[in-house]
Amino acid sequence: MRRSRWSVWTIAVAAVLSSGCNESPTDGDGDNFVEGQILVLNSLSKTIHQFNVSDNTLVPFQASYGATLNLPANFDGVAMDILGPLMVTTTSALGGSQVIWADLGTGELITTGFGGPTGSLADPGRATLILDPSGVVGALVPARAENRIYISVPGEPNAFLVATNTGEYVERVLPFGVFVYALDANLDDAGGTYASLGDAVMELFEFGDGSLADSFTLPDSRNITDALFSQEEIMVLAGGTFVSDPEFAPAGDGNLVVVSATARAVRRTLALGGNGLSIEGGKNGLGHIVRTQGSFDQTDILTFNFFTENFERGPGNPIQPKDADGSDIGNCRAASALIDGRLLCVTFEAATQGRLVLMDADGNFLDDAPVGAGATDIYIR
Numbered sequence: 001m002r003r004s005r006w007s008v009w010t011i012a013v014a015a016v017l018s019s020g021c022n023e024s025p026t027d028g029d030g031d032n033f034v035e036g037q038i039l040v041l042n043s044l045s046k047t048i049h050q051f052n053v054s055d056n057t058l059v060p061f062q063a064s065y066g067a068t069l070n071l072p073a074n075f076d077g078v079a080m081d082i083l084g085p086l087m088v089t090t091t092s093a094l095g096g097s098q099v100i101w102a103d104l105g106t107g108e109l110i111t112t113g114f115g116g117p118t119g120s121l122a123d124p125g126r127a128t129l130i131l132d133p134s135g136v137v138g139a140l141v142p143a144r145a146e147n148r149i150y151i152s153v154p155g156e157p158n159a160f161l162v163a164t165n166t167g168e169y170v171e172r173v174l175p176f177g178v179f180v181y182a183l184d185a186n187l188d189d190a191g192g193t194y195a196s197l198g199d200a201v202m203e204l205f206e207f208g209d210g211s212l213a214d215s216f217t218l219p220d221s222r223n224i225t226d227a228l229f230s231q232e233e234i235m236v237l238a239g240g241t242f243v244s245d246p247e248f249a250p251a252g253d254g255n256l257v258v259v260s261a262t263a264r265a266v267r268r269t270l271a272l273g274g275n276g277l278s279i280e281g282g283k284n285g286l287g288h289i290v291r292t293q294g295s296f297d298q299t300d301i302l303t304f305n306f307f308t309e310n311f312e313r314g315p316g317n318p319i320q321p322k323d324a325d326g327s328d329i330g331n332c333r334a335a336s337a338l339i340d341g342r343l344l345c346v347t348f349e350a351a352t353q354g355r356l357v358l359m360d361a362d363g364n365f366l367d368d369a370p371v372g373a374g375a376t377d378i379y380i381r
Contacts, residue, residue, distance in 0.1 A: 037061050037381040040346050040356055042372025046075040049371040058358055058369040065107035078376040079126045088139045093123035099152040115158030122146050125171045142170035149173050163210035171224050176261050179204050185224040196222045196241050214264050221255045226279050230306040234259040240275040250275035250292050258309050273315030282337030290332050297330045319363040321345055334378045346375035
């Protein structure tokens with residue numbers, strides 16, 4: 001497997017920068033939208049649905065190919081990253097272990113792999129877009145089954161190797177100067193149980209030669225789900241564990257862990273009072289965590305201030321999304337916010353279409369629109 005020809009990369013996109021930047025949303029050509037372009041990833045229907053907000057109404061965003069981008073038939077990913085008109089996502093080992101690139105302007109798709117006789121079994125996690133100093137775009141991709149980190153580049157048939165022996169189940173990789181942070185959920189994928197093997201782990205690798213520079217645990221924090229950068233701190237969502245007897249139910253032990261990327265240490269740990277399903281940075285400068293305390297049909301939203309490092313709406317005072325009739329919306333899977341604080345959440349439906357729901361800052365219903373089945377991620381450009 002080829003090692004990457006790049007030795008220094010820079011952080012590139014909102015997914016790894018402070019996700020609360022308040023810049024005006026634009027399309028790939030720099031033109032302002034009415035109220036931002038919203039993209040919803042649907043894992044089961046294998047689509048990306050796109051919307052604008054006009055006043056308090058969700059309006060389908062019409063690209064040259066329409067408001068819906070169709071992904072490959074083998075797609076089963078749960079997360080996407082976006083830079084300008086470029087989107088990246090991944091397909092797991094069940095779908096053949098691929099990185100999927102899309103031009104959101106034209107709808108063109110490019111698929112890359114991992115090479116070698118076992119490349120289809122690499123089982124990539126969440127991809128993170130990065131730039132090299134000359135402006136070449138790539139994506140850091142953890143290969144969970146191989147315990148490796150790669151860089152995938154659109155147009156290259158196979159990814160370039162960055163590091164090996166990266167932990168038990170690295171779910172996300174984030175660049176930091178000449179290093180990369182590997183966020184290890186520490187799950188038993190080799191045994192096929194995907195049960196927690198202990199506290200989550202963060203490892204720091206050299207970009208140039210893949211050597212291990214540092215490693216530390218996140219005490220009492222299990223199963224890293226996702227993470228966001230804010231300045232030189234990483235907000236790590238440790239989603240928590242699940243009880244298999246009598247049924248697969250949240251154990252309620254999720255945490256939000258604030259990690260100093262420079263000091264390579266945990267700054268503080270905040271209990272979620274439940275399990276964390278997702279974390280998204282809103283255009284309003286806050287982090288939005290979808291939490292469950294009982295089941296996947298019993299969710300609410302916590303908000304976190306990156307600058308004070310405290311909850312604004314915490315476990316004791318969550319936002320409960322409301323439907324048009326005033327009833328609770330309990331199946332949100334991911335949530336974010338526009339610059340003015342209006343909330344957006346996507347509901348997860350396996351057998352039917354989910355919904356994108358627009359709400360005020362307190363979770364009161366304003367509008368909704370159908371999306372695909374299995375909605376798992378939301379992004380606001």
